[in-house]
Amino acid sequence: MPTYILGRDQSITAPGVNNDDVKKVTLKVSGSEQDVTVFKSTALTQIETMIGLVDISFEVTATAATAHVGDSGTFVIGHLDGSSLSIYAVVTDRKMSVTPKGVQEVTISYAIQAAPASP
DSSP, X not given: OOEEEEOTTSOEEBTTXXXXXXXXXXXXXXXXXEEEEEEOSSSOEEEEEEXXXXXXXXXXXXXXXXXXXXXXXXXXXXXXXXXXXXXXXXXXXXXXXXXXXXXXXXXXXXXXXXXXXXX
């Protein structure tokens, strides 16, 4: 699974995190590949590789956060906008740590779920 580390200057919107408190964002994306037979308008057929199920998760390390396990909401990380994809971020884990310099940090893990249907 490829992992992308986005720096402090990266704009982020996620449940329970203020962009000013973000130190690091780690985005993990994976997908399964499937070989699919494609029938063209000509007499030729060919096999193409297509992406199947895609799994997205991300972690945010921040100096302060109000997120709790189970919180959910829309998110934006760089050009990945959850509302345009009809998906929400859900907090799955929250860990506190202290750096060697004595700074408290919170690492919040998020998973993705389908956005609730609007009435």
